[in-house]
Amino acid sequence: MIQLGGEKFKFIDVFPKILTVPDSFVVRNNKIQTTKDKTKESHGEAKLYISSKDIMRDFYGHEGFRVTCFMLKQDLINYLNTLKTEYLNPSQAYRGMDSFAVLWEERMNKVKLLQDEIIIFEVSDQTQIKGPRGYVNSSDKGYKLIRELSLPLISYILVKKLSDTGGSQLYYWKLFVDFDAIEQMKSLPTVFTYGKSKMQDQEAENIETQIEEEVKTIKRGRDGQQKYREKLLEQCPFCPFTMVADDRLLIASHIKPWAVADENERTDPYNGYMLTPTYDRLFDQGFITFTEDRHVHISNFLSKRTCKQLGLENDKFIQMLPMDKKRIKYLEFHKQSVFKD
Known part of the structure; x- marks a missing residue:
C-alpha cells in the first residue's frame, strides 16, 4: 500500500x-x-x-x-x-x-x-x-x-x-x-547571422557581439564543469555502488540539476556524486535517491523486473556514499523535485 x-x-x-x-x-x-x-x-x-x-x-x-x-x-x-x-x-x-x-x-x-x-x-x-x-x-x-x-x-x-x-x-x-x-x-543559439548585405552594419555588429558573448558563456560553462569534476573527484574518487575508481568510467552527477542550479551550485562539489553510467542515469532521471543515513530509495515508477535485472534493492545501505550537511541540503531538492516518488 x-x-x-x-x-x-x-x-x-x-x-x-x-x-x-x-x-x-x-x-x-x-x-x-x-x-x-x-x-x-x-x-x-x-x-x-x-x-x-x-x-x-x-x-x-x-x-x-x-x-x-x-x-x-x-x-x-x-x-x-x-x-x-x-x-x-x-x-x-x-x-x-x-x-x-x-x-x-x-x-x-x-x-x-x-x-x-x-x-x-x-x-x-x-x-x-x-x-x-x-x-x-x-x-x-x-x-x-x-x-x-x-x-x-x-x-x-x-x-x-x-x-x-x-x-x-x-x-x-x-x-x-x-x-x-x-x-x-x-x-541552442538564440541569434543567427544573415550577412551584412541584408542588414545595416550596426545591426550586424550587434548580432556578432551577441554571438561572441554566447561563445564566451559556453566556454565559461565548460571550464566550470571541468573544475567541478576535479573538485568532486577529490571528495568522491570512486562510485559508492560499484567501487569503480577509474575516472574514465565515472560521471560527475549533479544532485540539484545543472539546468535549475545557480552559478555557485553548478560548481559546488557538494552538489554531486561520482557515479558509474548506469547509476548516474538512475539518479539523474530520479529513479533513485538517497536518505541522510545512506540508504537508497527506489522509485516505484521503475518496474520490479528492471530492479531485479540491475540488482537494485530498495532501502539498501550504501556504506561508502558521501554524506554531510551540504549534500543533505541538495538531496532535499532532489527528493522533492527530481525523484519520481
Missing part, C-alpha cells in the same frame, strides 16, 4: 511511456512563438496524445474508456517551485514570456488556493480519431489545470494505476520537469 494525499492506495502498474507535453496541448501563453501570423494561430488543442491505441487501451481498460484520474496539490506546488527558474529565465521563446514572472505568481497562488489536496478529473478515449494514435480528452477543471501549468517539451507526465480501499481503479498523474531538455534548449 502507498499513501497519497492522506489516502491509501494499492499499487497496480505504471504506464510504460513518458508523456512529453506537446506545444499543441498547452494554453496560448505557454506556446512557443513561431513566424506564423499570430492571428491565425490556434489556442491549443485539449486532446492529449498518449501512445498507440493498443498500449493506451491495455493500460486504461478498453476501447471507449472513461476513467477517474487525480493529481496532488502538493505535487503541483513542487512542480511550480522547480519551474520557477524557467519562468524567470526562459529557455524557449514562449508566447507570454514577457509576463512569465507574473504568470508564475498567479499560477502558484491559484494552486495554493485549491481547496482539495486531491484534484480529481476524468479522461476519456477519443474513439472518433482515426488511425493508430491514441488520445484522451476532458472538460474537467483538473485536466484544464494541466494544460495551464505545463510548459511544452520540457514538461512530462508519468501515470500510475492504483486501486483504493474499495477496489476501484484510479490513475495518478504527476507532472515532472525534464532538466535535460532545458539544458539542451539553453545550449
Whole structure:
C-alpha cells in the first residue's frame, strides 16, 4: 500500500511511456512563438496524445474508456517551485514570456488556493480519431489545470494505476520537469547571422557581439564543469555502488540539476556524486535517491523486473556514499523535485 494525499492506495502498474507535453496541448501563453501570423494561430488543442491505441487501451481498460484520474496539490506546488527558474529565465521563446514572472505568481497562488489536496478529473478515449494514435480528452477543471501549468517539451507526465480501499481503479498523474531538455534548449543559439548585405552594419555588429558573448558563456560553462569534476573527484574518487575508481568510467552527477542550479551550485562539489553510467542515469532521471543515513530509495515508477535485472534493492545501505550537511541540503531538492516518488 502507498499513501497519497492522506489516502491509501494499492499499487497496480505504471504506464510504460513518458508523456512529453506537446506545444499543441498547452494554453496560448505557454506556446512557443513561431513566424506564423499570430492571428491565425490556434489556442491549443485539449486532446492529449498518449501512445498507440493498443498500449493506451491495455493500460486504461478498453476501447471507449472513461476513467477517474487525480493529481496532488502538493505535487503541483513542487512542480511550480522547480519551474520557477524557467519562468524567470526562459529557455524557449514562449508566447507570454514577457509576463512569465507574473504568470508564475498567479499560477502558484491559484494552486495554493485549491481547496482539495486531491484534484480529481476524468479522461476519456477519443474513439472518433482515426488511425493508430491514441488520445484522451476532458472538460474537467483538473485536466484544464494541466494544460495551464505545463510548459511544452520540457514538461512530462508519468501515470500510475492504483486501486483504493474499495477496489476501484484510479490513475495518478504527476507532472515532472525534464532538466535535460532545458539544458539542451539553453545550449541552442538564440541569434543567427544573415550577412551584412541584408542588414545595416550596426545591426550586424550587434548580432556578432551577441554571438561572441554566447561563445564566451559556453566556454565559461565548460571550464566550470571541468573544475567541478576535479573538485568532486577529490571528495568522491570512486562510485559508492560499484567501487569503480577509474575516472574514465565515472560521471560527475549533479544532485540539484545543472539546468535549475545557480552559478555557485553548478560548481559546488557538494552538489554531486561520482557515479558509474548506469547509476548516474538512475539518479539523474530520479529513479533513485538517497536518505541522510545512506540508504537508497527506489522509485516505484521503475518496474520490479528492471530492479531485479540491475540488482537494485530498495532501502539498501550504501556504506561508502558521501554524506554531510551540504549534500543533505541538495538531496532535499532532489527528493522533492527530481525523484519520481
